Structure formats: C-alpha cells, structure tokens
Amino acid sequence: xxxxxxxxxxxxxxxxxxxxxxxxxxxxxxxxxxxxxxxxxxxxxxxxxxxxxxxxxxxxxxxxxxxxxxxxxxxxxxxxxxxxxxxxxxxxxxxxxxxxxxxxxxxxxxxxxxxxxxxxxxxxxxxxxxxxxxxxxxxxxxxxxxxxxxxxxxxxxxxxxxxxxxxxxxxxxxxxxxxxxxxxxxxxxxxx
Amino acid sequence: xxxxxxxxxxxxxxxxxxxxxxxxxxxxxxxxxxxxxxxxxxxxxxxxxxxxxxxxxxxxxxxxxxxxxxxxxxxxxxxxxxxxxxxxxxxxxxxxxxxxxxxxxxxxxxxxxxxxxxxxxxxxxxxxxxxxxxxxxxxxxxxxxxxxxxxxxxxxxxxxxxxxxxxxxxxxxxxxxxxxxxxxxxxxxxxx
Numbered sequence: 518x519x520x521x522x523x524x525x526x527x528x529x530x531x532x533x534x535x536x537x538x539x540x541x542x543x544x545x546x547x548x549x550x551x552x553x554x555x556x557x558x559x560x561x562x563x564x565x566x567x568x569x570x571x572x573x574x575x576x577x578x579x580x581x582x583x584x585x586x587x588x589x590x591x592x593x594x595x596x597x598x599x600x601x602x603x604x605x606x607x608x609x610x611x612x613x614x615x616x617x618x619x620x621x622x623x624x625x626x627x628x629x630x631x632x633x634x635x636x637x638x639x640x641x642x643x644x645x646x647x648x649x650x651x652x653x654x655x656x657x658x659x660x661x662x663x664x665x666x667x668x669x670x671x672x673x674x675x676x677x678x679x680x681x682x683x684x685x686x687x688x689x690x691x692x693x694x695x696x697x698x699x700x701x702x703x704x705x706x707x708x709x
Numbered sequence: 710x711x712x713x714x715x716x717x718x719x720x721x722x723x724x725x726x727x728x729x730x731x732x733x734x735x736x737x738x739x740x741x742x743x744x745x746x747x748x749x750x751x752x753x754x755x756x757x758x759x760x761x762x763x764x765x766x767x768x769x770x771x772x773x774x775x776x777x778x779x780x781x782x783x784x785x786x787x788x789x790x791x792x793x794x795x796x797x798x799x800x801x802x803x804x805x806x807x808x809x810x811x812x813x814x815x816x817x818x819x820x821x822x823x824x825x826x827x828x829x830x831x832x833x834x835x836x837x838x839x840x841x842x843x844x845x846x847x848x849x850x851x852x853x854x855x856x857x858x859x860x861x862x863x864x865x866x867x868x869x870x871x872x873x874x875x876x877x878x879x880x881x882x883x884x885x886x887x888x889x890x891x892x893x894x895x896x897x898x899x900x901x
Contacts, residue, residue: 599901639831661868661889662896668860669900676853697853704854705897708861709791 526565528554533572542631578641582648584608589652602670610691621682646671673697718757720746725764734823770833774840776800781844794862802883813874838863865889
C-alpha cells in the first residue's frame with residue numbers, strides 16, 4: 518500500500534456517510550470506513566481526521582469559518598453589520614454548488630439520527646458564529662451587536678440550509694440565505 | 710448497601726464536579742464519582758444519569774426548559790415576544806440563588822476545560838432555546854420571530870450567567886439577564 522492515496526480524504530467522507538446511512542453512526546467503525554473507501558487503512562483515516570465524528574465536519578468547519586471571516590473583512594467600510602454578515606453567508610453559500618445537494622440531503626438525515634452528530638453540528642454552528650463575531654469585531658462592531666449579528670447570520674444560514682437540503686428544492690443556497698436574513702430582519706421589528 | 714440513598718443525586722453531582730476539577734473530565738470514571746459521593750455504587754449512578762457527561766446537565770436541562778416554557782405561557786396575553794421571554798428568563802434565574810454561585814463558578818471552569826462538556830453545554834443551550842421557541846409558538850408568535858426571540862433570550866441568559874458566575878459579582882442572575890436582554894434590544898437597532 519503506497520503512502521499516497523489519491524482523493525483519500527474525499528473518499529473517506531463519502532464512505533463514512535454511506536455507512537452511517539446504511540447501518541447507523543454508532544454501529545460504524547473507523548476500520549469499516551477506511552475499507553469502504555477503497556481499501557484504505559485506519560492509519561490513513563487518522564492522518565485526515567482525529568476521530569469518527571470529525572469525518573463529517575472537520576473540513577467544512579475550517580473552510581466555512583475562514584470564508585465567512587474573509588468575506589466579512591472584505592465588505593465595504595460603509596456596510597452595516599448585517600450587510601457584512603450577508604456577504605459572509607454569500608461566500609460560504611457559493612461553495613454549496615448544486616451537485617452537492619444530494620450529499621447534503623443525506624448528511625442532514627444522518628446527523629438528525631445521531632445525538633452525537635447533532636451535538637457536533639451545534640458545535641460547528643457555534644464555531645461559525647464565533648468566526649463571524651470575531652470578524653465583525655475587527656470591523657469595529659461593538660459587543661453585544663457583533664455577537665447578535667453573528668447569531669442572526671447563523672440562524673439564517675441554517676434555516677436556508679434546511680430548505681436547500683431538500684431534493685425538491687430548486688433555489689441556490691445563497692438566494693435562500695439572503696431571503697432568510699431578510700425575513701429575520703423583518704421579524705426583529707415584531708419582537709417588542 | 711441499602712437501595713435508598715439520601716440525596717444521592719445531589720451528592721453525585723457535587724462529587725463529579727470535584728473530581729472533574731481535580732483531575733480533569735477525561736481522567737474521571739463513573740466508579741470514582743460514585744465512590745467519592747460517599748461510597749455509592751456505579752449502579753446508583755446509572756439510576757440517576759445515562760452517562761458521565763449527563764451528571765452535570767441532566768437535571769438542569771429538564772427543569773430549566775420546563776420553568777422557561779411555563780413562565781412564557783403564563784405571561785399576559787398583551788406581552789410582546791421579548792416580554793414573554795423576559796418572564797421566562799426571570800423564572801429560571803430565580804432558581805440560581807446566591808449560594809449556588811460558587812458551584813456555578815466551578816462548573817463554568819470545568820466545562821470550559823473539556824470539549825466534550827462544551828458540546829454538551831451547547832446542546833443544553835439549544836434545548837433551552839427550543840423550549841422557548843415552542844412556548845412562543847403556542848402563544849401565536851409566528852416563525853421566524855419565535856425562534857429569533859428565543860435565541861435572543863438564550864444569548865441574554867448565557868451572557869448574564871457568565872457575569873454572574875464570577876466570585877466578585879454581587880448582582881442577581883435575574884437582574885443581569887434583564888440588563889443583557891435590554892442591551893440586546895438596543896443593539897438590534899444598530900445592526901442595519
């Protein structure tokens with residue numbers, strides 16, 4: 518077995534999602550994932566991921582947090598906090614191309630079926646909000662407005678993702694996120 | 710060993726917090742917690758909690774969710790969504806009497822030191838927001854306003870808790886939560 522495995526990371530993610538969907542998250546072992554990914558080894562798995570849970574989250578969390586923070590930083594100086602957040606959502610949403618929808622549909626079902634994965638998903642959401650909060654603070658947005666704008670952004674992103682990760686949906690994630698953020702903006706006025 | 714153990718649940722919680730603080734969450738076993746709680750058995754532990762993590766969260770999550778939902782339901786019909794949320798926060802905060810502050814200070818440090826406990830805390834926060842969202846919907850608050858008001862409530866509660874769980878703090882959690890919610894309300898106006 519050579520040390521270089523083409524696309525091994527991507528293959529491990531796909532294999533993990535297949536097995537979690539087929540036999541459940543709890544019943545699936547790292548060995549099985551590596552084997553299903555075209556005869557990779559456990560050692561290859563652990564070169565990419567710290568544990569079984571991370572295989573569905575590690576890459577996304579890092580990349581999405583960075584894209585979000587960079588886009589918020591790059592928004593025009595005149596942009597309001599929510600306009601900067603919208604730019605961040607747009608940047609992340611652009612990576613969810615239509616060919617990833619089927620993967621997202623299955624990911625959503627697998628996560629919903631495991632309390633361990635649901636908690637990991639909440640932790641990813643919190644990390645994303647944290648990345649937005651930090652980027653907003655660096656633009657000079659004070660607390661608690663920075664954290665609040667970030668939570669609205671996370672709320673909008675996850676509502677939009679839930680709609681997008683539906684085989685019947687035809688819209689882009691970016692469009693849905695924009696719409697969700699506008700709806701939250703309108704809802705704010707009705708809270709008190 | 711008799712089957713009835715006075716205050717065994719409370720003793721297990723205290724023992725767990727002591728051990729997590731002394732030797733870390735990962736290094737602590739359920740056997741050690743039961744032993745430290747005055748010679749209880751692992752079986753007694755599992756009569757109260759499903760696993761090691763739950764010992765710090767199970768009771769609070771259930772009670773706080775119920776108090777929150779009941780107080781939101783009992784708020785006057787004329788109360789705005791955020792006024793109903795404020796009533797919920799008040800009801801939960803009232804259970805955090807001053808003699809619990811020292812426990813909260815240590816709990817906060819232990820949770821901050823373990824990624825597993827941090828994730829469990831996020832899950833408790835999500836459950837609390839879920840309880841608020843459900844109670845607001847039952848008052849006729851539409852989506853996404855119900856979820857948004859609930860997230861503002863959770864944000865206010867946890868900011869207030871962070872301030873309260875400081876040995877130097879002299880305020881009540883209820884007062885801090887009210888203040889945090891007012892600050893969020895003011896910050897909303899600056900977002901866009």
